[in-house]
Amino acid sequence: MRPTIYTVAERAGVSIATVSRVLNGTARVSDRTQAKVRRAMDELDYQPNASARGLAANATSTIALVFPKLSGPFYSELIRGAEIAASESDYHLLIYGASGKALGQDSQTLGMLTTKADGLILAGSIVSHCYLQDLQRRDVALVVLGEVPSDTSVDCIQPDNVGGAEEAVTHLIQHGYRRIAMIRGPASRTHASDRERGYRKALAVQGLPHRTELVVAGAFSEASGYAAMGRLLELEPIPDAVFAASDQMAIGAMAAVHDARLRVPEDVALVGFDDIETAQYTQPPLTTVHQDMLGQGQLAVRHLLDRINRAEPSGETKILPTTLVIRRSCGCADEGFKAGNSA
Amino acid sequence: MRPTIYTVAERAGVSIATVSRVLNGTARVSDRTQAKVRRAMDELDYQPNASARGLAANATSTIALVFPKLSGPFYSELIRGAEIAASESDYHLLIYGASGKALGQDSQTLGMLTTKADGLILAGSIVSHCYLQDLQRRDVALVVLGEVPSDTSVDCIQPDNVGGAEEAVTHLIQHGYRRIAMIRGPASRTHASDRERGYRKALAVQGLPHRTELVVAGAFSEASGYAAMGRLLELEPIPDAVFAASDQMAIGAMAAVHDARLRVPEDVALVGFDDIETAQYTQPPLTTVHQDMLGQGQLAVRHLLDRINRAEPSGETKILPTTLVIRRSCGCADEGFKAGNSA
DNA sequence: CTGAAAGCGCTTACAG
């Protein structure tokens, strides 16, 4: 039915080895032969079979991107970045969302993915320690996006949580705010504690005291940010600025301020972290720390391809810089949006 | 190195055919043998090779989801829906973003995908007419998400553009608005003209005249919505309500209203279409027509799996219902968000 | 219920 490498070889009057060579460019083929083969392929509309290639070459030209749950404001940019970098190298992207699966099943699935793809990118610290070790033992090419158990030696990619937070809080201090609170994330997440570390560091560098009552915990969600801000507004006096460890919490916090008949930034300034798309559209637009998910996706793929191609040693963690995006919630005035946002 | 079906067979003291049978459940195997085989598989931590299976069975258990460009506010929910439905049937999802590729190359890539996946979902009407015909001729299992050339007979899935628009405009009329404008999409898109059709239908049903000066064109982007609203605000009198054919245009329009020192909904009411995530966070929150991208993704995969498994005839187009999400930009009062949005 | 064997469509030493 479908043309195979045999059909092409026959039509071109050469052996299948030769067809394979022009297909892959793995060896010199004379120009004349090459031309004959290409013509035959064109005429037959030949498509090499990916499974056969995968079996023979022991390489699939695909990368699997695994998510804990396929939701949240981040993963779309991540996928886009990964897809861009993958297609640059003629790789394909297999998406797996480990949504509601039991752990045991997950281990099975990761195994399966391992034969469908040449390497795995694990996003959002899904995989428990033992799976990681298991995958490493099997010598699966691997990179983790996000947090990683400290005692494993997997390659991993992270945003600069400490530096980003420090920059945000320093900016608030430069505005003249002195009573700066923080809504932090859950203690279990290293992302959260890194961002708190940045907050403290900024205070220390600028010579401000660190008051524990100004740090309240959230859970990275809007609702938890709303509640946390509620608690901060009961302090006397209320903080003059708040740094939230995620935009979602900042958005919740902003609603709490509105509901208390106060204004951002006049009564309380607010800065978030992440720069999710929504941050541009809050009222006022949210000043926040941009973490480049597109770039992280690209970097993850490129790094993984490196590991697939050269079996280098591993264990490094790459920190991607963040940038402070200044909008209005911090007290700065910005341009509004008719300027940009074309298309 | 890695265990194969031979390793397992040897260890279990059976033939590879038997191992294959318990792996796939394709034929009765006695309980005793089955147990032996399973134990051997466990002990060896055996993972069947996907490429070998693909080659032998001529089926890959994967579906490719192809995007014109992997961006915009929709595709993430679409991917999530597709992934959920795929994993329910033990399929995997291959993501391909036909970003900046030339058309010729795309044809090549679609061919390649065809051997890596058992079926294709084409999102956002990327594929020109001739590719579609080409794919159909090759008998590739196919479903299109979105617009489709009217003279082809591919299966396709669409939101109820006409009905959704009609419901939105009817809601505005019930609010008492009479001078209702529309910001439409580009004429080339059937989505756009379907939504305009719904607008006209609502006016007609409610006995309102259709004034051509109240319909201005946009390009589905924020900036074009901003510009379009600018033109509407020059009319005398200005419209008392505006239906925008996309949320992105509605968001641009809202900014134009603010910049003109007018208020939504007091001076102009506003309704969008799509219900992108941002719509909840505009000020005021945007009333809009929700189109269920998650559901469309799931439906697309299920439909495709049907076609893969039973080679039924094709050509139908499924219309998914939309729902009007009432927030505040239309003039209704809503609850605000501290109620919902937990986690 | 189980096995021997052919075949899926490629890649890649090995010769020449």
Place this chain on the structure above:
DNA sequence: CTGAAAGCGCTTACAG
């Protein structure tokens, strides 16, 4: 520069 041939790890008639 080119070809003959083995092998990748499965599935699936065909026998029994």
